[in-house]
Amino acid sequence: xxxxxxxxxxTLDAKGRFLLPAALKKQIPEEAGTQFVINRGFEPxxxxxxxxxxxxxxxxxxxxxxxxxxxxxxxxxxxxGATNIELDSAGRLLVPPNLKEHAGLDKDIVVVSAxxxxxxxxxxxxQQFFESSSSDNFSQLAHQVMAGADSASxxxxx
Numbered sequence: 001x002x003x004x005x006x007x008x009x010x011t012l013d014a015k016g017r018f019l020l021p022a023a024l025k026k027q028i029p030e031e032a033g034t035q036f037v038i039n040r041g042f043e044p045x046x047x048x049x050x051x052x053x054x055x056x057x058x059x060x061x062x063x064x065x066x067x068x069x070x071x072x073x074x075x076x077x078x079x080x081g082a083t084n085i086e087l088d089s090a091g092r093l094l095v096p097p098n099l100k101e102h103a104g105l106d107k108d109i110v111v112v113s114a115x116x117x118x119x120x121x122x123x124x125x126x127q128q129f130f131e132s133s134s135s136d137n138f139s140q141l142a143h144q145v146m147a148g149a150d151s152a153s154x155x156x157x158x
Contacts, residue, residue, distance in 0.1 A: 001116060002027070002028065002029060002032060002050055002052055002053055002116045003027070003115065003116065004024060004027050004113030004114065004115065004116065004117070004118055005027070005113050006021070006023050006024060006027075006112075006113050007110060007111075007112045007113065008021035008023065008024065008110070008111045008112075009108065009109070009110055009111075009123065010109050010110070010111050011107055011108060011109065012095065012100070012105055012106070012107055012108075012109055013092075015094065016094055016095045016096075016097060016100050016105075017088075017092040017093065017094045017095070018092060018093060018095070018109060018111070018120075019090070019091055019092050020087060020091055020092070020093055020111070021111055022091075024111065024113070024118060025091065027113075028050055029052070031052070032050045032051065032052045033050075033051060034086050034087040035050075035051045035084060035085070035086045036048050036049060036050055036051065036054075036084070036085050036086070036087075036093065037049045037051065037054040037082055037083065037084055037085075038082070038083050038085050038093070038095065038096070038099060038120075039078075039079075039081055039082040039083070039099075040080065040081050040082075040099065040102050040103075041103070041119060043129070044102070044103055044104055044121075044122070044125055045103050045119045045120060045121040045122075045125070045126075046095065046099050046102070046103045046105075046119070046120040046121075047114070047117050047118070047119055047120075048093070048117060048118040048119075048120060049116075049117045050116075050117070053116040053117055061075055061078070061079070081096070081098055081099050081102065083096050083099065095120070103120065103121070103122060103125075104122045104125060105120070105122050106122065108122070108123040108124075109121060109122060109123055110122075110123050110126045112126070
């Protein structure tokens with residue numbers, strides 16, 4: 001399993017490319033290669049999945065019941081914009097324009113580990129996200145989320 005740690009600032013160039021931070025690049029297992037799927041996040045950010053992390057998610061999506069309207073709606077919304085991208089020879093990734101617009105990415109970005117994937121945020125939006133919540137709220141959230149972690153039935157983190 002791929003496990004990322006760290007938070008790094010980066011810059012988008014005029015073509016929408018950014019250099020994948022070396023510290024994150026080192027955390028990608030050799031067998032994962034240089035291919036990724038980039039997609040919209042649930043928040044105003046993008047999610048970068050190494051192909052090894054994306055395949056189980058896609059497999060799970062493909063097994064869902066097509067006759068359920070909620071499944072069809074979720075698939076459309078979740079897969080909308082999902083794009084295969086690859087590191088270029090300089091170690092850069094190109095953010096597709098539609099995804100760049102979705103996340104409101106301009107120039108300064110933050111590239112953040114998110115367990116088996118990486119989130120890409122506009123720097124100002126990322127700072128606002130953390131400023132909008134107190135440490136007490138975070139403590140309560142941690143209790144709510146982690147109290148049931150031992151009984152979690154799925155290892156799949158979407």
